Amino acid sequence: MAKSEKESSIFTYDESSIKSLDWREHIRLRPGMYIGKLGDGSSKDDGIYVLVKEVVDNCIDEHMMGYGKNIDVHITESKVTVRDYGRGIPLGKVVDVVSKINTGAKYDSGAFQKSVGLNGVGTKAVNALSSHFKVQAFREGQQKTAEFKKGVLVNDPKLGKTDERNGTYVEFEPDSTMFKNYHFIPEYLDDLMWNYAFLNAGLTINYNGQKFFSKDGLLDLLRQKSDPDDLRYPIIHLKGKEIEVALTHGNQYGEEYYSFVNGQNTTQGGTHLAAFREGVVKGVREFYKTDFDAADIRASIIGAVAIRVQEPVFESQTKTKLGSIYTAPEGGQPIKSFVGDFVAKELEIYLNTNPIAAEALKKRIQQSERERKEIAGIKKLANERAKKANLHNRKLRDCRYHFDEKNPKGADCMIFITEGDSASGSITKSRDVETQAVFSLRGKPLNCYGLTKKVVYENEEFNLLQHALNIEDGLDGLRYNKVIISTDADVDGMHIRLLLMTFFLQFFPDLVKAGHVFILETPLFRVRNKKETIYCYSEEEKQNAVRKLGSKPEITRFKGLGEISPDEFGRFIGENIRLQPVLLHKDSHLQKILEFYMGKNSPTRQDFIIENLRVELDKVEASAEKTEEEEVEA
Template identity: 30%
Template structure:
């Protein structure tokens, strides 16, 4: 018979009480027991100060990040009520700081204490206090200063009340998140900066002062006109439509059996081809995942823009309908909504689910867009033309990606061979090298000189396309480039508008440990080398960033003295060798790779112990692209200026023979 556990009985069921409800299960309240939980506990206290300011009590909030990871928040609100509460027969400080689901966010006789509340039903202050190593509270109101001290969720010393002549009412919270509760409490200053900037954006005219004790630097954030000023900042005068701002208030319910609640919506947007942005806020909380506002925006913009395109007959025959990504590519938009009833997905408040808010916002945005398009046809035409350009570019890029995946996919075998590619025998990737050489004659010479066990040869026939100037369509019609990409095996990195990648690239699929560019040591060879490097930078920059690309130096001169031959790779090296020779010698300008003897090719270019390889090192990507643009782009005057300023540095490398 199966043995029954006799210890599991009626007395086995227990519940967490007091501070343990948070301290032992912080992720239930804060969504995490790590750094994200610490961050959220900070925001719970901050949100209460913001609620006060938004009701018109105090226009400045100060936040101090202390060296020991403790935090202070100072506001000029009405001050948290902490004295005796006759209705509840308890002190308010016990309700606010020691009871979950108690606080000032519940309705009073007039309807609401706060018209639109960011704090959620009394959870935050108590939960943050419970999860702190300590918390000190000072309240200035009713002609008194009230002081409270808590340690690990327990009050020490009760409420201290003393007459006080203060200049302003308000509350000071100072606390330290507890390492017994959270695994990490070192909230980066960047997080404070990001949160406070966002809050200044959606609370117009409210000033936040952030003091960093570690650096002794003070940061200030204020947007007098809220999200409208923020959009002007983001656009940086590069928008092709003005910033439009609309707001509306209304009432409604999520279900027929639910109570009505109030909603206020602000929306600001413009169109811009250089930046795009979508941000949603509700009751001042940044909604990372959006929820109802995100759905409303997408639905409204797709509906109205698609309707306008159809009315203007801008779709081509059988063309598919636009998607939101085509609008988003050129859209800079922020919504700032408020409601007296809010349904968050969870306590972390990263998305809201209110059905009425979604319907209200969608209807509101549709009506404003419809009127704007009718009254501003020239601007509307600009918008839809750009949306259609985005759509067609996206579809073209996706088609290119799918074609590339088909073209570059699969193994190199009899059915998928590459012309004149000469493979090596080993299948061990960490040993395999591929020489990308200049033309068929170089292919023959390298083939005779190589070690066929681990060295493969891929000839480049003629001058490769300048990938910096060409668009993707033209690049991928080049047989040389497609063949080289097939041999590499790793795919390509296609950068499209706003850095959204449609790519086939996978470094793990690279078939080679080293990719070695090997060209003649003359002007034509250097140009071909540069064009190949440009191709790698444009199509497979990760090969450069992961140190897979090398250049094989080939000698300029053969100097024979007696039975010994010396190789010089520059004019300076030639002079150094000549200065050390005694007796007669002969100097021969090195031939092209195709004319070299196999022994000489092996010794100078292919033998791992005697060759000279230059590793193409990753540089700052922006600087690298600037240099490629100077050397190979369309800015001719910039190129001439660069040569004039820097030509003397390379005088010794000039081939003047």
């Protein structure tokens, strides 16, 4: 009877079941609705970067309306400060605009014609998800300051006098209970600031003592993102009313795009990027009067497109994909024709007036056409083999949800690429079957540097891997948001890691540049006594653990992933997973990197390794000597 009453109470549905949450509680309970995923900072779309963007976006909107040419940004390990020199928040609304949902000036199209933020949520989300949040507004010699903790106002905002220039100052610290083990990656922040500069020519961003400024917009962006030695012709830069594009062709495989709407980097593209790609094909076909295959025209393209529209509709609060069909809600032009027709027309005009560039582009298209036809037969056979293998693919242990599916869990989808059955066995037994897949290599893959894409289809392992990821025809169908190289921390493991990175950089560089490739960090040591166990990822962490536990604790060195039990492995690929993103520095050039590390210049590379290895060994020896001295003193 008692059990029946208990079950009845569990499933009771009455007035007491209905709950109302205030704005702060709702944001903290459902952060994904406001900033996408939380994350620890290892991915460029993790929540801590969205918080930074939401604050800086407001400064950019002020600049776009003609107020303020400078923005000061300072970011440390846990604290972010942003100061603009625009009009400043109206002093009577300082508290409301950062703590009341659907409150802001972005609804007034006269005040913000083509802004990024539209729904009055951004700074409220930052406020609610910060352990400390401070906003100051400066207007005409007066100022008001409001401070919050996790969205709760903790001071009494009052008007005061100030000598500060007009503008707004925001300071916040992401809440470590929400963003666990978070850390900012400098390269991601650099890219963010550069994108702001490229899209707002004439704006100066002072970030951590460095000046970010662009004179030529998207032309500067492509100059930074490409190696001039690899370009087939000078970058084409076209500008119109509310639209700017830049494009060229290189020698890499794949297509590389950078797309923006009202200053927002739409990393997943959208209607404007689709129109840009179609416009390039249309312009080329009309100029050459030849029905070239679209894939041949776009092969090796490097392009950027930026548009400004009224009240853009994005597919999520994080604004990574444009869903708008028209340039304005009422009476707007279809984005497909607005972007596509502009690109096609202006590209045709450019090619007519630049015959050398036109000839170079034609040769690039014809080269792509020859390469495509050469591997057509091999590709067909390889795809048939892969299709059969996928039915019973023992290399792939798939998960339930995928990145290319319209499911919220798809954003958390990842695949671990492991070496051998022992490593894949530990991960397979401890993984989350809904969002974590495993692909097992049988040994060291082929060094594919200098080879053509033909090898991707001739090599069974490479072919099965590209099919597992679904990247044969670009990233539109990518099945996993994170592609994680998971190898042992020994010489063979490092070699396999290099070979896999060479494969991706050689044939699918856009996968790396889009921030989808990571290295799994697993502990090198386990230090424990009867009361506590500490997992250490470096020699320094091990020494600290030994000092903490004292009395000669048990120390285990993990030589390979297969030595870590499935129960333990679950701790390292779950909530506390440590991932190191594979990043390309803005001054790095792919072919030069690959040639140095994976080419046939063995003596030069050997000298480089020996010199740098000596530096690392010196550090380890110094650390060991210091530890011995401390033990003697103890």
